[in-house]
Amino acid sequence: MSPILLQVIVGGLLLGAVYALFSSGLTLIWGMMNVVNFAHGDFVMLAMYVAFWTWAIIGGGPLLFTPLAAFALAVLGVVVYFGVVKPVMGGPMLAQMLGTFGLALFLRYSAFWAFTANFRTLPEDMIPGSFVVGGVRFEAAKVVAGIVALLLTIGLHLLLTKTRLGSRMLAVSEDRQAAMLMGIRPDRMQAIAWALAAGATGVAGALIATFFYVSPTVGETLAVIAFVVVSLGGFGSVPGALVAGLLIGVIESLSAFWIGAVYKDVLVYALFLVVLWVRPQGLFGKL
Amino acid sequence: MRKFAMAVTTALVMAGAGQVLAQGTVKIGAIYPLSGNAASAGQSSKAAIEMAVDIVNQDLLDLGDLAMAKGAGLTNMKGAKVEVVFADNQGTPAAGQSQALRLITEEKVAAIVGAYQSGITLTASAVAERYGIPFLTPESVATNLTERGFKWFFRATPITSDLAAAYIDFLKERRAAGKKIDSIAIVNENTEYGSSIAESLRKAFGANGFNVTMEIPYSANTSDVQPQVLQLKDKNPDLVIFVTYTSDAILYAKAMRSLNYRPTMMLADNAGFNDPAFVEQVGNLVEGVINRSAFAPGNPGTIPHRINEMFKAKTGRDLDDPSARAMMGMLVMCDAINRAGGTEPAKIQAALKATDLKVNQILTGYRGVKFDEKGQNILAFTLITQMHDGKYVPVWPAGQASAPVKDYVGWR
Numbered sequence: 001m002s003p004i005l006l007q008v009i010v011g012g013l014l015l016g017a018v019y020a021l022f023s024s025g026l027t028l029i030w031g032m033m034n035v036v037n038f039a040h041g042d043f044v045m046l047a048m049y050v051a052f053w054t055w056a057i058i059g060g061g062p063l064l065f066t067p068l069a070a071f072a073l074a075v076l077g078v079v080v081y082f083g084v085v086k087p088v089m090g091g092p093m094l095a096q097m098l099g100t101f102g103l104a105l106f107l108r109y110s111a112f113w114a115f116t117a118n119f120r121t122l123p124e125d126m127i128p129g130s131f132v133v134g135g136v137r138f139e140a141a142k143v144v145a146g147i148v149a150l151l152l153t154i155g156l157h158l159l160l161t162k163t164r165l166g167s168r169m170l171a172v173s174e175d176r177q178a179a180m181l182m183g184i185r186p187d188r189m190q191a192i193a194w195a196l197a198a199g200a201t202g203v204a205g206a207l208i209a210t211f212f213y214v215s216p217t218v219g220e221t222l223a224v225i226a227f228v229v230v231s232l233g234g235f236g237s238v239p240g241a242l243v244a245g246l247l248i249g250v251i252e253s254l255s256a257f258w259i260g261a262v263y264k265d266v267l268v269y270a271l272f273l274v275v276l277w278v279r280p281q282g283l284f285g286k287l
Numbered sequence: 288m289r290k291f292a293m294a295v296t297t298a299l300v301m302a303g304a305g306q307v308l309a310q311g312t313v314k315i316g317a318i319y320p321l322s323g324n325a326a327s328a329g330q331s332s333k334a335a336i337e338m339a340v341d342i343v344n345q346d347l348l349d350l351g352d353l354a355m356a357k358g359a360g361l362t363n364m365k366g367a368k369v370e371v372v373f374a375d376n377q378g379t380p381a382a383g384q385s386q387a388l389r390l391i392t393e394e395k396v397a398a399i400v401g402a403y404q405s406g407i408t409l410t411a412s413a414v415a416e417r418y419g420i421p422f423l424t425p426e427s428v429a430t431n432l433t434e435r436g437f438k439w440f441f442r443a444t445p446i447t448s449d450l451a452a453a454y455i456d457f458l459k460e461r462r463a464a465g466k467k468i469d470s471i472a473i474v475n476e477n478t479e480y481g482s483s484i485a486e487s488l489r490k491a492f493g494a495n496g497f498n499v500t501m502e503i504p505y506s507a508n509t510s511d512v513q514p515q516v517l518q519l520k521d522k523n524p525d526l527v528i529f530v531t532y533t534s535d536a537i538l539y540a541k542a543m544r545s546l547n548y549r550p551t552m553m554l555a556d557n558a559g560f561n562d563p564a565f566v567e568q569v570g571n572l573v574e575g576v577i578n579r580s581a582f583a584p585g586n587p588g589t590i591p592h593r594i595n596e597m598f599k600a601k602t603g604r605d606l607d608d609p610s611a612r613a614m615m616g617m618l619v620m621c622d623a624i625n626r627a628g629g630t631e632p633a634k635i636q637a638a639l640k641a642t643d644l645k646v647n648q649i650l651t652g653y654r655g656v657k658f659d660e661k662g663q664n665i666l667a668f669t670l671i672t673q674m675h676d677g678k679y680v681p682v683w684p685a686g687q688a689s690a691p692v693k694d695y696v697g698w699r
Contacts, residue, residue: 004521007546011513109322117326119533119564121541124572124698130545139545211545212510213537213568217323221510221534256514261505262477264514 003135008257009250010136016249017146018208020242022222023229024152025201031160031236032173032193035085035096039104041223043198045111047073047205048214052120062127062144062210069206070199077198081191104219111216119215126210141211148207152200153242159196160238169193228272234285243283247271311360311367313630315620316374316390318401318411319613323378324508324534327564328609329403332426334602335610336371336400338594339617343369351590354622354648361625369621372396376407383407387414387422397630398423398623400616403609404532405429406479412440421623421635425616426609429483433661439632441639441658443616445667447484450556450579451491457577457671457683458497458526461692466552468525472501474515474539475530481507484530484556500524507532513542520548527552531559540569549697553577561679563607570677574696580672581651582611583681583689594650605678615651619644652687 026040037043047069054065080103088099127141160166171179172189179186212218229248233240248268256264275283317336320329343355350356360366372394374386383402390396391414398421402408408427415422416437423441424432430447433440445453462468473488475481482504489499501524503515512535519527527550529539536559543549554577559565561578584595584605594614598606606614623642627634644656655666671683675690682692 004517008514008517011511011517015511015513112322112326117322117330119327119537119562119568121537121568124541124544130547137546211541213534215324215326215534217326218534221324221508225510252511253514256505256511257517261503261509261512261515265506 005257006134006136008253010138012250012253013246014139014142014146014249015253016246017149017242018142018204018245019225019229019249020153020245021145021149022201022204022208023226023233023241023245024149024156024238025197025199025204026226027230027233027236027238027241028156028193028197028200030230031238032169032197033085033089033190034173035089036100037197038097038101038223039080039107040201040226041219041221042104042107042111043073043076043201043219044205044208044222045214045216045219046076046107047202048209048212048218049111049115050202051206051209052122052214055122055126062206066203066206070202073202073205074195074199077194077196078191080198081194085194086187086190108216108219115216117216119213121213122209139211141207145207145210148203149242149245152203153238156196156200156238165192228268231282232272232275234282236286237282237284240282240284311365312370313361313364313367313624314370314372314394314396315617315624316372316387316394316396316399316401317617318374318376318383318386318390318399318407320378320403320407321373321375323376325378325403325532325562328533328558328562329376331563331602331607331610332403332613333373335598335606335614336373336617338598338601339614339621340369340371342618343621349593352645352647353590353594353650354618354644355625361621363625363628369624371617374401376402376404376411378404378407380407380410383411384414387411391415391418391420396420397632398620398635400425400613400620403427403613404478404480405432405483408432409479412437415439419632421620421632421639423616423620423639425614425619426612427480429479430487431479431483433663437662439636441619441662441664443619443653443656443664443667444612445581445653445669446663447487448491449667450484450669451487453579453669453671453683454488454554455491455495455497459495460683461552466525468497468552470500470522470524471497471526471528472503472519472522472524473499473528473530474503474505474519476507476532476535477504478507480532480558481530488528505535507535509535509538512538513546515539516542516546516548519550520546523550525551526554529553529555529560531555533559533562533565536560536562536565537569540565540572544572544698550695553695557608561608563604566607566674566677566679567604570674572698574674574676574699575693576674576695577682577692578672578674578679579669580608580679580681581653581667581669582606582608583652583670583672583687591650611651615649615653615656618650619656 029037050069051065054060088095130139169189172186229244233244252264255267346359347356376383402411405427408424412422475485585591595606623638627638670681672679673682680690682688
């Protein structure tokens with residue numbers, strides 16, 4: 001295999017890991033509460049701004065701004081749960097969808113107002129350098145993002161399947177009434193789910209900011225992919241998001257390199273439709 | 288009671304004053320990408336257009352012969368003030384279309400300027416044509432815009448064929464200077480703007496002994512451009528030409544660095560690579576990139592220099608090329624309305640057709656403004672610039688160059 005082709009595949013895998021990274025929060029919310037968070041992309045955007053401003057104002061690096069973004073977004077997640085999601089949960093399906101959609105627009109245009117439309121970037125050496133293995137170049141910032149994606153996926157999966165907290169959260173998502181009879185407080189569990197999902201999104205946004213541009217509309221660009229990743233992987237499945245993210249990343253890169261950049265989305269969405277046709281619940285989803 | 292009476296009187300007087308003012312204003316619509324992926328460029332154009340309105344409405348004495356600078360307001364219309372109504376095209380042709388409709392039917396504007404992206408100018412100007420309202424694009428370059436047989440459409444900027452001609456003359460000089468330019472790759476975003484430029488360049492280059500060996504169209508609204516950069520790295524053409532908007536331009540600059548790819552010669556066609564946000568954030572990654580510009584601030588004492596100082600005082604940054612062309616376009620429109628002496632669309636249309644601005648009356652590097660029967664400015668012209676220490680400086684033609692051409696460096 002030629003080094004340049006290997007480079008394309010490695011680039012696709014790293015890109016896919018990034019896709020998985022910012023999709024995990026979306027799939028978690030769905031898995032816990034059957035709510036599609038249309039504001040997810042804008043959560044990522046806000047986390048990117050937390051990273052940018054932390055650097056711009058106090059000169060903090062990723063070790064400072066990643067936890068900070070996770071914390072800020074977790075708080076936002078709880079606020080959004082009690083302020084937007086909980087009130088509309090009892091309403092019709094459409095109200096739930098439009099609730100988070102409205103939130104998305106509110107966050108996006110608030111960002112325009114507060115941060116202006118200017119594109120911003122963190123300096124190139126935030127997570128410095130790149131290294132070459134076997135003629136293939138690995139960009140450190142993306143390698144870090146990829147590793148964190150993997151750890152985050154494993155962590156969230158273990159939390160949901162192996163801990164008492166996870167069992168309680170799953171219980172609430174399965175049968176709210178029965179969970180209440182068991183002495184579980186559904187509000188608390190769901191608020192925790194939002195905090196976790198938004199916090200994970202915060203980590204994702206902060207790390208993506210180290211190699212991507214930041215602008216109020218960046219969430220729009222990323223959110224579309226997140227929705228594809230989540231439905232391809234299986235709604236609610238965190239490992240599914242990882243596999244789907246990697247798959248999409250590699251397909252995008254290879255098709256863009258071999259056939260041409262304008263055709264990559266055709267291939268990705270064709271695959272997406274085929275998978276939905278054969279397995280409507282997604283690769284790892286349950287019906 | 289007395290207080291109440293006073294308040295009522297004040298309100299009445301103010302309402303009256305408002306009416307007088309309203310009679311003395313001419314509304315012009317301006318459609319720009321104020322949100323969406325090109326928002327930073329759109330906001331900069333907005334600031335430039337606001338400055339053009341200030342130039343018209345105030346009596347500025349230090350701007351020499353610049354069109355509309357002398358006298359306050361529209362001097363042929365008893366000093367009527369110009370009011371600009373901005374509309375956000377959100378970066379989509381559909382929004383551009385509906386905003387044009389809103390400006391015409393609800394805001395009742397006398398004329399429209401805009402809309403930055405060629406693909407959006409296409410749809411927005413079609414609405415203006417249907418309603419018979421003059422539409423002037425200061426910056427959209429796609430050739431076909433003026434090939435539609437429209438009667439109400441005018442364009443002040445040079446078009447793709449002008450740009451191609453400038454590039455070819457420039458590249459011929461480079462070749463004569465001993466640079467090898469045997470293979471050329473064009474990487475273009477695939478809407479109206481990028482496709483039109485790519486097609487014009489391919490044709491014009493072919494006819495002049497330059498071979499376009501690779502074409503890479505892509506969608507500007509993308510999250511990843513690494514495969515395109517790797518395609519380039521794989522074939523390593525002598526010259527790479529980028530036709531992009533802003534967010535994708537930033538991604539290219541970053542990807543080229545992370546994949547360690549430095550083309551021998553790199554040329555970017557304006558838009559994305561010229562966005563002040565791009566220059567500010569990642570300009571240091573593309574040192575030596577060649578670009579085009581119709582605006583160069585020039586030396587102290589010149590009008591462009593003074594305009595640049597005013598823009599800097601307003602926004603804190605240098606006036607970029609697309610925004611300079613937006614400002615110029617607005618002045619051209621105001622000049623026409625002033626000569627029309629009223630806001631009837633047909634009068635403005637006739638005045639636009641009779642436009643004849645000389646080189647000393649404009650702030651961009653055009654040789655003047657004069658429209659042909661298709662509405663195209665036949666005196667439009669572009670300079671070639673190059674990124675020198677994070678700033679674009681004119682390097683061609685020789686008479687207007689302020690620095691010699693150097694080789695591509697990329698990042699340090």
